[in-house]
Amino acid sequence: MPELICRTFFPVHDYDLDATLTSGQAFRWELIDRGWESVIGVRWVRLIPGPAGIAAETVGPTKDWDWLAHYLQVQVELPRVLDTFPADEPMHAAVAACRGLRLLRQDPWECLASFILSSTKQIVQIRQMVSLLCERYGDRVATARGRPPAFSFPSPERLAACSENELRACKMGFRAPYLRVSAQKIAGGEVNLNSLSALSVAEARDELLKLPGVGCKIADCVLLFAYGFQEAFPMDVWVMKALRQLYFRRRPIKAKRLHQFAATHFGPDAGYAQQYLFHYMRIRRRLAEFTRSERGHLGRSSQE
DNA sequence: TACCAGGAGAGCG
DNA sequence: CGCTCTCATGGT
Numbered sequence: 001m002p003e004l005i006c007r008t009f010f011p012v013h014d015y016d017l018d019a020t021l022t023s024g025q026a027f028r029w030e031l032i033d034r035g036w037e038s039v040i041g042v043r044w045v046r047l048i049p050g051p052a053g054i055a056a057e058t059v060g061p062t063k064d065w066d067w068l069a070h071y072l073q074v075q076v077e078l079p080r081v082l083d084t085f086p087a088d089e090p091m092h093a094a095v096a097a098c099r100g101l102r103l104l105r106q107d108p109w110e111c112l113a114s115f116i117l118s119s120t121k122q123i124v125q126i127r128q129m130v131s132l133l134c135e136r137y138g139d140r141v142a143t144a145r146g147r148p149p150a151f152s153f154p155s156p157e158r159l160a161a162c163s164e165n166e167l168r169a170c171k172m173g174f175r176a177p178y179l180r181v182s183a184q185k186i187a188g189g190e191v192n193l194n195s196l197s198a199l200s201v202a203e204a205r206d207e208l209l210k211l212p213g214v215g216c217k218i219a220d221c222v223l224l225f226a227y228g229f230q231e232a233f234p235m236d237v238w239v240m241k242a243l244r245q246l247y248f249r250r251r252p253i254k255a256k257r258l259h260q261f262a263a264t265h266f267g268p269d270a271g272y273a274q275q276y277l278f279h280y281m282r283i284r285r286r287l288a289e290f291t292r293s294e295r296g297h298l299g300r301s302s303q304e
Numbered sequence: 305t306a307c308c309a310g311g312a313g314a315g316c317g
Numbered sequence: 318c319g320c321t322c323t324c325a326t327g328g329t
Contacts, residue, residue, distance in 0.1 A: 024310055119311035125327060126310080173325025178312080215312045236310040256319090278310075289329090 005144055006062040010054045010069065014078040016100025017049040023279040025104055025225045027114050027127045028134070028153075037147065039134075040071050041107065044143045044150045059142045073105050081230075084269045090246035091273060094280035101279055103272055104225060108193040109186065110153040111226035116179050116213045117172050118221075125171075132170040137162065159183035178213025185211060201229045224271040233262050233270045242277040 021029040021036050029038045036047045045068065048055040056068055069075065078100070085091045117129045130153075137158050138151035159167070160183040167176035185191050191211060196204040201223060208219040216235075223232035233239075235258070243258055244250070253261075266273040 115310075118309095120309050120324090121311095121326080122309045122328065128327090168325085171326065174312095174323085175325080213312065217311060221310070234310070237308090238310065282310095 003059050003142060003145060004061060005057055005059060007055065007057045008062075008065050008068075010056065010072065010074045012053045012072075012074045014100050015049075015054065015072075015074070015102060016098070017047060017054055019098055019101045019279060020104065023098075023101060023275060024123050024282070025221075025275065026106060026111075027123070027130045032147070037143075037150070039141055039150050039152055041067065042139070042141055042152050043067070044141050044147070046144065046147075057144065059144055070105055073102060076102065078102065081269050081272050084267045085273050085276075086265055086267065088247075090242075091276070093246075094273075094276040097283060098276050098279045101276060103228075103230070103275060105228055106226045107153070108196070108222065108226040109156055112182070112193070112208070112211075112214070112218075112222045113153070113159070113179060115218045115221045116182060116211075117175050118218070119175065119213070129170055129172050133159075133167075136166075136170065156183040156186040160187040175213060178211075182211040182213060197227055201231060204229065205232075220271070224274075230269045230271045233266065233274050235259060235262060235274075236278075238278050238281050239274055242281045246277070 017036060018031075026038075029036045031037075032046075034048065036049075038045055043058050043060070043062075046057045054072070054074075056065070058068075082095055085095065113133075114126065114130050118126050121129070134151040134153055137154035141150050141152055143150045159179060162180065162183075164176050164180055167180055170176075172179065186193060191207055196207055199207070204223060204227065205216075205219045208214050208222055209216075214222075218234075220232040220234035223229040224234060235255075239262075240255065240258060243262065244253060247261070262270065262274075
């Protein structure tokens with residue numbers, strides 16, 4: 001029985017889908033034959049970026065695409081956001097290098113669980129842990145013919161029912177009890193993720209901080225990537241390095257002062273600015289590594 | 305091989 | 318507070 005493929009098109013400008021999906025905010029997108037594939041909620045999705053916008057397809061009868069428009073935040077007028085950034089040299093450079101980078105609006109539980117796993121892990125490894133978790137404890141969802149199997153992100157209830165060893169087997173190490181207990185607190189109603197959008201940022205942050213394995217940085221990631229609190233400014237080692245390098249040129253600055261600077265300097269969409277700085281640093285590193293390796297090859301071959 | 309990764313929590317003075 | 322140590326595991 002042939003599956004029903006439904007398609008739509010979002011005519012968005014200033015939307016760099018590649019940058020957005022590889023900028024370390026979501027961990028389940030894979031590039032297959034020039035399209036990005038993942039699962040949002042219980043739906044498999046394939047996105048194809050083009051010059052006039054983003055083409056999308058999914059499986060099963062679909063007349064309403066609001067869930068995807070919401071996830072992609074296609075209604076956001078990017079220039080309006082960029083205008084709120086401070087008019088300084090570092091931000092100009094970051095914006096120029098990451099033109100079209102966007103923030104997604106993700107499911108709170110998937111976002112929270114993923115970032116609980118993120119601590120002192122590289123993005124490739126976070127992807128690996130999340131992928132194992134979904135394969136083993138998520139539900140199979142329908143995909144287009146010829147596509148690899150896809151799974152939903154396991155619910156809090158499902159992960160709460162896992163043993164610590166089962167979770168450790170997904171290569172998450174010391175993060176296993178954090179994820180397990182957090183899942184239990186959410187499944188048991190001790191923390192209600194659905195109620196946070198009605199709260200102030202500070203109140204919502206305090207709720208997230210009740211969960212084990214969630215400190216300021218991870219709370220801010222969830223506030224920003226899942227709830228759309230755009231003033232939340234997650235400060236990880238990369239953003240810290242960006243601020244020191246771009247704004248304080250190797251003058252010794254304590255982390256506390258850096259937080260104060262970030263809280264006052266970047267305006268109402270500070271979290272958006274943060275994502276530009278984060279991605280800017282990462283693509284600069286990739287370029288530097290590429291250049292170094294190319295020079296290495298040239299150096300060797302010219303020796304002969 | 306040594307060092308680092310989208311950190312958090314506990315123990316200490 | 319603010320500092321240091323530990324916690325698994327894999328990539329570079």
